[in-house]
Amino acid sequence: xxxxxxxxxxxxxxxxxxxxxxxxxxxxxxxxxxxxxxxxxxxxxxxxxxxxxxxxxxxxxxxxxxxxxxxxxxxxxxxxxxxxxxxxxxxxxxxxxxxxxxxxxxxxxxxxxxxxxxxxxxxxxx
Amino acid sequence: xxxxxxxxxxxxxxxxxxxxxxxxxxxxxxxxxxxxxxxxxxxxxxxxxxxxxxxxxxxxxxxxxxxxxxxxxxxxxxxxxxxxxxxxxxxxxxxxxxxxxxxxxxxxxxxxxxxxxxxxxxxxxxxxxxxxxxxxxxxxxxxxxxxxxxxxxxxxxxxxxxxxxxxxxxxxxxxxxxxxxxxxxxxxxx
Numbered sequence: 001x002x003x004x005x006x007x008x009x010x011x012x013x014x015x016x017x018x019x020x021x022x023x024x025x026x027x028x029x030x031x032x033x034x035x036x037x038x039x040x041x042x043x044x045x046x047x048x049x050x051x052x053x054x055x056x057x058x059x060x061x062x063x064x065x066x067x068x069x070x071x072x073x074x075x076x077x078x079x080x081x082x083x084x085x086x087x088x089x090x091x092x093x094x095x096x097x098x099x100x101x102x103x104x105x106x107x108x109x110x111x112x113x114x115x116x117x118x119x120x121x122x123x124x125x126x
Numbered sequence: 127x128x129x130x131x132x133x134x135x136x137x138x139x140x141x142x143x144x145x146x147x148x149x150x151x152x153x154x155x156x157x158x159x160x161x162x163x164x165x166x167x168x169x170x171x172x173x174x175x176x177x178x179x180x181x182x183x184x185x186x187x188x189x190x191x192x193x194x195x196x197x198x199x200x201x202x203x204x205x206x207x208x209x210x211x212x213x214x215x216x217x218x219x220x221x222x223x224x225x226x227x228x229x230x231x232x233x234x235x236x237x238x239x240x241x242x243x244x245x246x247x248x249x250x251x252x253x254x255x256x257x258x259x260x261x262x263x264x265x266x267x268x269x270x271x272x273x274x275x276x277x278x279x280x281x282x283x284x285x286x287x288x289x290x291x292x293x294x295x296x297x298x299x300x301x302x303x304x305x306x307x308x309x310x311x312x313x314x315x316x
Contacts, residue, residue: 068274
């Protein structure tokens with residue numbers, strides 16, 4: 001399966017989805033006016049990956065900002081990962097947040113409580 | 127009483143103004159505003175969490191504006207540009223204020239007012255539940271709005287949303303929203 005690589009912009013994150021390594025990464029800012037367009041290829045890729053995932057998938061989410069339009073799309077990404085987890089594959093989710101950024105930590109906790117896969121909360125200390 | 131945009135705008139220019147704009151709210155405008163405010167915030171001696179909150183709330187406020195502006199009928203075209211809105215970001219004493227204003231059809235007021243009142247009557251915990259419920263159960267609109275913007279703003283600022291609907295004509299009113307972000311971010315009570 002071809003990896004999905006998207007370079008970041010001031011309003012959209014850097015994406016690296018690699019099926020061979022079992023690594024899913026979203027980093028940077030996600031604040032487009034309409035996020036559906038941006039996230040559709042990500043969700044489609046995961047739908048395909050779900051059919052034949054690695055024994056262990058490592059997910060790294062490291063967002064500086066995201067808007068509420070993106071928040072629903074990010075949940076769609078997590079729902080795909082939840083399905084992989086439910087099919088008895090190992091899914092590790094690392095949620096990174098910058099030092100003191102309680103809002104971002106809380107956002108991670110919100111997702112964790114909805115999708116029911118334990119998150120590893122990792123504070124980035126500068 | 128006639129609503130005069132100039133008076134409304136002038137009223138909001140108190141304190142230290144980081145940015146003030148009235149005109150068409152477009153994607154390019156949003157990008158410009160975000161860049162400008164972000165670089166201005168860098169000159170302010172604030173903890174990064176306060177700057178982040180201001181930026182975050184600004185993103186939501188602008189995008190709310192972008193998604194919800196109602197256009198006035200053609201006869202006002204020479205008076206107001208299409209997608210007309212107002213934005214003022216200022217700092218007065220110990221708080222940042224983000225003011226947005228836009229025309230809204232009168233038949234939408236009741237719904238919006240109820241939504242804001244519900245948000246303002248909610249505790250921190252209540253807002254968290256409301257946010258998660260909408261996040262998990264409501265579909266994104268075609269325009270990409272999700273009904274989460276105001277809830278998110280209230281959650282992040284910890285302050286009540288201050289608003290007014292100023293009658294304009296039989297069909298339209300001007301909706302004003304003032305959002306405050308305290309310099310001393312309130313301690314999180316879990």
